[in-house]
Amino acid sequence: xxxxxxxxxxxxxxxxxxxxxxxxxxxxxxxxxxxxxxxxxxxxxxxxxxxxxxxxxxxxxxxxxxxxxxxxxxxxxxxxxxxxxxxxxxxxxxxxxxxxxxxxxxxxxxxxxxxxxxxxxxxx
Numbered sequence: 001x002x003x004x005x006x007x008x009x010x011x012x013x014x015x016x017x018x019x020x021x022x023x024x025x026x027x028x029x030x031x032x033x034x035x036x037x038x039x040x041x042x043x044x045x046x047x048x049x050x051x052x053x054x055x056x057x058x059x060x061x062x063x064x065x066x067x068x069x070x071x072x073x074x075x076x077x078x079x080x081x082x083x084x085x086x087x088x089x090x091x092x093x094x095x096x097x098x099x100x101x102x103x104x105x106x107x108x109x110x111x112x113x114x115x116x117x118x119x120x121x122x123x124x
């Protein structure tokens with residue numbers, strides 16, 4: 001019995017430490033005036049082909065605010081080291097640089113985060 005409890009606790013600790021290592025890259029940006037929504041959307045899709053090739057990539061979701069004409073981009077990396085390495089590597093990618101040239105980088109916010117808490121619906 002104690003062996004099973006010990007194994008369960010070990011598994012839980014390992015699961016928790018893996019989740020804690022994930023790095024969340026969150027970017028809030030907008031495109032330059034004159035870039036149509038269709039062009040913006042196509043450009044955001046093009047970035048999928050770029051980020052998905054970087055080591056440590058786990059997932060990417062992006063969102064658009066019609067009210068503010070801004071994009072929120074959330075990329076999940078295996079760890080902070082992978083996230084930071086990708087941030088450097090992306091600057092050498094011609095596709096990414098073409099997309100970035102259409103963005104208002106002065107008003108953009110780019111940061112790496114670690115998940116601290118979570119709340120899920122209880123179904124009510």
